[in-house]
Amino acid sequence: MGAEEDLERFEAEIELALYEEYRAVLPMFRFAVETDRRFYLANEVNVSPADSGGTTYFNVTLRDAWVWDMYRPARFVPSVNVVTFKDVNVEALPEDVNGLGGVNI
Numbered sequence: 753m754g755a756e757e758d759l760e761r762f763e764a765e766i767e768l769a770l771y772e773e774y775r776a777v778l779p780m781f782r783f784a785v786e787t788d789r790r791f792y793l794a795n796e797v798n799v800s801p802a803d804s805g806g807t808t809y810f811n812v813t814l815r816d817a818w819v820w821d822m823y824r825p826a827r828f829v830p831s832v833n834v835v836t837f838k839d840v841n842v843e844a845l846p847e848d849v850n851g852l853g854g855v856n857i
Contacts, residue, residue, distance in 0.1 A: 766822045773827070777818050784845055787812065788838035791820040797842050809837045 774793075781793035796815035801808055812834040819827045834840075 763822075770820065770822045774818075774820065778845070781816075781818065782845055784843045785812065785814060786841040786843075787834055787836050789836075790834075792832065793818040793820075793845075794832070799840055799842060807837065809835060810840050811835055812840055 778793065780795075782795050783793070783797045785792040785794055785797055792814055794814040794817040796813075798811075798813040800811045800813075802811055803809075812832075814832040814834075815830070817829050817832050819829060819832070821827065
């Protein structure tokens with residue numbers, strides 16, 4: 753097996769572990785937030801549109817968050833501030849049938 757296959761296998765294993773972590777932590781959060789660069793889970797979300805010389809951008813503030821990033825060793829963060837000129841998608845996560853919050857998948 754060559755170095756390229758080793759790297760692909762390693763990245764696939766990390767991605768699978770990240771997905772399993774995502775499934776485990778999902779019930780702890782109220783919102784899913786997607787920006788052009790990252791995917792987050794958070795319990796508080798504030799999106800504020802702003803204007804700079806006719807160009808609209810968004811200030812996104814997250815509190816009590818988890819970041820989908822396979823290269824980040826600490827994915828739980830107390831707060832995140834994002835400034836983006838692109839779309840921001842915020843989705844309220846439904847509560848599960850057990851009343852623990854989050855989503856069953």
